[in-house]
Amino acid sequence: MTIEIDDTDRAILRALSRDASLSAGQIGRRLGLSQPATWRRIKRLREAGVISGTRLLLDREKLGFGVTVFLGIKLATKGRISLEDFERAVTAIPEVQTVEHILGLYDYRLRIVARDLSDFERVLRRRIMTLPGAGQVEANVVLSEERLPGPLG
Structure with missing residues (x-):
């Protein structure tokens, strides 16, 4: 499924790529959008496969892998x-x-x-x-x- 991605979608993706734990409300406040509008956009991006998951980044050095x-x-x-x-x-x-x-x-x-x-x-x-x-x-x-x-x- 291919979807059109506008500047607002890109801003949402940039915010999530920096911190995937942000809520739709937090992202919406940063971008001047309501929480429901932001949530709908994130949902649409997930359903289209643009967002395919969320990863946890571990600090390898702190875990002993130098x-x-x-x-x-x-x-x-x-x-x-x-x-x-x-x-x-x-x-x-x-x-x-x-x-x-x-x-x-x-x-x-x-x-x-x-x-x-x-x-x-x-x-x-x-x-x-x-x-x-x-x-x-x-x-x-x-x-x-x-x-x-x-x-x-």
Whole structure:
């Protein structure tokens, strides 16, 4: 379902993307709309699939995960293993935060969190490298991360 999104809808989406816990009344007050009008717009955006859920962002460092690594993986035996088998196995690893099937030098890009570099090495050796079809890997350790504005500014 495709819907028209106007400037007010964009303002609502920006507010929710910064703080998804805001109520329709709080957003409406910021934008000069009534609570019912804001609620109807949010409901319409949800029903159209523009808003597909609400996420809780956790502070990985405060939870003890001080290292984030992007890992490129090239499958060793493309013809012998199905992509679904690899994806099913890799998504079962709790330290793997995202799995992206990509075009380029590598077949997959993973975002992995670990307590420290030795913990990452353990995850790499015992969990990632034992995956069905896992071949060449390249690790990029994240030194710092900044939140950039999304497509709505």
